[in-house]
Amino acid sequence: MQQLMQASNGLSLGKFSFQGHNPSWRFRSTPATERALQYQAGQKIHGFTVKEVVDVPDLFLTAVKLTHDNTGAQYLHAARDDKNNLFSVQLRTTPMDNTGVPHILEHTVLCGSEKYPCRDPFFKMLNRSLSTFMNAFTASDFTMYPFSTQNGKDFQNLLSVYLDAVFFPCLGELDFRQEGWRLENENPTDPSSPLVFKGVVFNEMKGAFSDNEQVYAQHLQNKLYPDHTYGVVSGGEPLAIPDLSWEQLKHFHATHYHPSNARFFTYGDLPLEQHLKQIHEEALSKFERTEPDTAVPNQVHWDRPREDHVTCSPDVMAPDAAKQNTLCMSYLLGDITDTFEGFTLSLMSSLMISGPNAPFYKALIEPKIGTDFSSVVGTKEASFSIGLQGMAEEDTEKVKQIIIQTFDEIIANGFEEERIEALLHKIEIQMKHQSTSFGLSLASYIASCWNHDGDPVHLLKICDSVTQFRQALKDNPRFLQEKVVHYFKDNTHRLTLSMSPDEAYLEKQVKAEEEKLQKKIQALSESDKKDIYEKGLELLSIQSQTQDASCLPALNVSDIEPTIAVTHVEMGTAGGVPVQYCEQPTNGMVYFRAMCSLNSLPEDLKLYVPLFCSVITKMGCGGLDYRQQDQQMELKTGGMSISTSVNPDYSNMDMYEQGVLLSSSCLERNLPDMFHLWSDIFNSPHFDDEERLRVLVMMSAQELANGISNSGHMYAMTRAARNLTPTGELQETFGGMEQVKFMKRVAEMPDLTQVLRTLPRIKRHILNPLNMRCAVNATPQKMSNAAGHIIPCDILIRAHRNLVKRSPNFKPCQMKTFFTMPFPINFVSECIRTVPFTHEDCASLNILARMMTSKYLHGEIREKGGAYGGGARMGGGLFTFYSYRDPNTVQTLSAFRKGVDWAISGQFTQQDINEAKLSVFSAVDSPVAPSDKGMGRFLSGITDELKQAHRERLFAVTDKNIVDVAGRYLGIGQRTCGVAILGPENDIIKKDPSWVVK
Template sequence: MSGETYLVYGEVYLLTPSSSSWNHDGDPVELLQINESVSEFRQALKENPRFLQDKVKHYFKENTHRLTLSMSPDESYLEKQAQAEEEKLQKKIQALSDGDRKEIYDKGLELLDAQSKTQDASCLPALKVSDIEPTIPVTPVQISTAGGVPVQYCEQPTNGLVYFRAMCSLNTMPEELRLYVPLFCSVITKMGCGALDYRQQSQQMELRTGGMSVSTQVIQDSTQLDMYEQGVLLNSSCLDRNLPHMFELWSDIFNSPHLDDEERLRVLVMMSAQELANGISYSGHMYAMTRSSRHLTPAGDLRETFSGMDQVKFMKRIAEMSDLSQVIRTLPRIKKHLLNPDNMRCAVNTTPQKMSDTAAQLESFMKDVSENRKERKPVRSNIVEVRYQQAYSYVRKLISELNFSPCQMKTLFPMPFPVNFVSESIRTVPFSHEDYASLCVLARMMTAKFLHGEIREKGGAYGGGARMGGGVFTFYSYRDPNSVQTLSAFRRGVDWAKSGQFTQQDIDEAKLSVFSAVDSPVAPSNKGMGLFLSGVTDEMKQSHRERLFAVTHKNLVDVAERYLGVGQRTCGVTILGPENDTIKKDPSWIVK
């Protein structure tokens, strides 16, 4: 941008907040005099400490000029909408002459022909694969301990911020508590802790930190499809001067969380259940992909438990419970297993100047929570210890289910909306396998050169494509008017790939697309996180990079035939969408 452009942009940005008052004969200059308004507000508070309370009382509590609006859903809305659309369509059809019908038909054929043609993109500027850097920069980390807990330190230009993570294993937690773990993660930082109620805790988090959160983690092993790590990730950041306050908040959460406030818990449960239910209509393809891969790997099964339709159903049941005493008794049991320093490893990203101070504060934090440390036996015997690198002094404890038997399953979830979210997942290979890179390139190429045209342009879906990750090759469509037809498009996409009807330019474009994700900028706060969470080293990333460069036409046809061909694949299929008579009549489908 030129200096003049920046000036115009700044003026627009400055005046936009004033436009509402300005349009109603207000003074825009007065709204820009922020300091004067703040001074008046402070003076008003000084003269009357109950200034805000009085305003709330005057304008809200005792204000008789109010309107109450109630909205209730029409149970037959979708039927009425479909009927109105059908009547409107029939009315327009009846008004067409024979000439109009022929013209529409001919234009439809013209459109189909145009959609099937390959566009000439040679006139457009483009990168070449040869323009991509052949090697990745190395991210140095140091491994140490704090209070007996392994810690990864990564020096980064974080601009005065300290980023703290802690991975807590689920290996010692009883299996029957699994479904409750996402709920525990969502409420543990919102119920209050120590001497703070939940409001005070929230205020301190906003005042002293950039946020504190806990989330579930299911991490597929990079070498074996049937090995994975399960845990929860503690995540927070703060300015270096607030580091003692941040660790004090975490200490209170470890030592004395308020998990017995049923009224507060009910509010959080209702909010969580509503968010999950609302998310289906916006991210239904994610739920479909999670479900379709459920029976293909052990990690996929746990992901469905933590973040799939099983979790949506579970939270709906919890939200409908009149008595949450059972949940209140369950949360401390989970806390006992998760917030245990014996099952933890930590990571810190900050500037070199603040690293020693941060290490000292982390050591102090570990002493504060040492009472929670207790060695517990894993509930499973099939635990495998994997060392990060030979020189590193700590290990990741993975669950190994080498006797896992993947199975095929097709599931329909009837939903009260008129579009479908379709997914088909196929078990393939882990990250370190030599064919993984070829499958990544194949997924991008199929998306751009075949599936986009078939599913979006011809089929009318909002979007669709294929992706490779976690040892699973997944097809998907988003807000799709079709269901069974889209599954046929997935199969035609496999046939297209097996036939080899693509050019070297198509392959290069797919590689560029893959590298755009592989080489996307990594914030200083996230440097080293691949190693910390997944055990994926810079050497493993470089090997994967070299395999991406080396992918050929023959490789793509080979992996399509070997992993995606009918009879050589283990797959799962899931559809979220309206009632489907065709699927109901098919005994191979399970209708929920």
């Protein structure tokens, strides 16, 4: 489950992220929307009354608002011709202390319910369904439970489990102890071992607060809105979590998890009536209306600005060790239920801070005072935060002055009309772009506004807001400047929050936890300690039992489609360059990709490739400086990017393709402009501005450093794979800890002249039309037009060559690496070399990874070990174990090995295999957006025929196959493996000479 610092806003209007799409690929009213338009206000359906029916042509949907007659539960249905149907129920949860009660409750309700009393039905349903998404989220003021699936029967199964979990959970004491917190003997079977704090959420939040950005964002919210629920940590402050009792948890559920406090949302092409009938009969009919006291009052506005200071842990990966301070000015704005005002504020936010043409970018980032903007948060009342991270302490006053001066300059000068047009163009593109998870984006987008009784339908009428915005600017050219005066210049509710590193921060945290622990222990009697020991044994016993999940609904393997849907592509050439054409109804968008080989690039330049990719579209090109280039990209495209791409050969693990992938999209009318920009980037990129390069280097290094605490498991997996395949070695170079450390070294260079000289050398090897291929996805009527623009584009003029490279000298070898990090938790991975995609054993290893995750590793690593997550996966010829936010290291590595022993011993059933197959197929058959159709073939050469052959091997996997591959590839003496851990100082590993400690 995911704990959110604040409510996420899905539609990208400024800082938000929205992807609209029309998955039916039709441009007229669809059956689902037509069906919904038949409903009438006042109509009664299965205990609900229709309140409003609204056609929303901007998003190709019909919105139906209803209210449940008995309970007053609110309901919104978005009918759309999309097979990826979504359900969510959200409850306004407003904690008044730091114990993390809504977060722990979110975990605990998913541990069994009246109708489904088996342990952990939520995780078990991951293997009994073809869901495309299952999760739960705790925000500052609501908790949401969403799922999506393309299968109607599956939808009903999951809906039944979710309804029972939310409204009729068991909330057992042992579940609370496992998921929330508990005092327990370090070794539960040894009463003489010391008592320690354990618990999944306890460890998760320790991990969350090892991220300095999250520490800062949490303090910012708590201090800007100090008077009510936003003044506390909804996810739980680690040292306050042990103050929560089981009784308090049950009371919070009784008061907050009632249908009268609920908002239901469904989306897709399944009939509304069936949803309403099931929700009424299985849940809502069993309740009467209450008046839950969960409303959040507006924060009392201050009559004068405030300042505050907090500390954090030093960042060993910071680009500049002397610049680790953060400062932010945060302003309380307006109520988020005012739709147009919210739209205006989000546009204004983007105009002020997004991209090199934004006033704050020019004022704060480019003078190199700091490395990146600091956090932005949002709640019932919107806020705007502007500031810097990665700055020197002595620059604090300077930054404050710059922020105030920049607002004055905006008020005086306003915003260029072209920048406003670029932003509105971005909204047009986002509404046309088709994503595979539009239902989830929609649920996230409306959540905050709806949570505080705003109108979610009004929020969806984006074109109305755009029209109103254009009219407001026409009526008053100073419209935006006046908003800046009101919300910033004259706003006395302003918090200036600074944060600096404290060398003793971690030490103080450890000491505070130890003091809390000792205080708890000192209050215990001998009988209390005996009770703790017995409860520890009881929990361990339950965790070790094989659970009977037969009460849970499940799909069968026979419910899986036997064949894949074929994606038609055509191969052609443009100016001698191979081009893959994939005709798709893309809502008037054109998607272009090109793969350029790295085969001729000298080894000494490899480490620089990710930096090259990140700066090549941001330095200027042709007759455009970098500001003009950015403006043209915003005005004419949906984005242009270059990224590294390393793809293992599907049949030989020592062969691979190394390259960079060019990606861009545009509206059909802007096709010539997009290709002209690419042509300038290829032919005349600018590599002459050291000041600009330094800004980009510092931002990139800061982003990499910030990402480790959230993605430590990915870094551990990448490192563990480093010495096993040529692909693994390259991926560590391009995106692993090696790249993080390299970028830190570059950021520390006093002179970047040598880097500037290196970039053109890389460009000559990479942006070379000799070794290149392209792919275009567009509507049929525009495909020939797209091809016509590729041909004259002078970058695409040469013949294609074989891009696959063999590594004849690569020798896999064992390696164990430990990265000492300033975290209180670990990220652990072990990686084993196995077989490529087309090998007959690949399917069995895939099924084994899913089965081992759900039937063994989840119990050992999460339930017993207290890690936030862990499991196994198969891909790229590697079988990889991992754990996430894990209090253990050696114990987890032991669990990996015992998982292999478990598989070899065959301690699983045919039902276990069937469930693993369902889980694998839910990923294999996940929906693909029109923009991405055919991309698997383009990037890796895996055709539909190869996919179908792999599919048939997956269906055919038996228990004998699984036992066989577990022993043959993963058994002791059989495997070539790599191990990597990121975590705090570890004396056991330090003393072990087999480990390389970094």
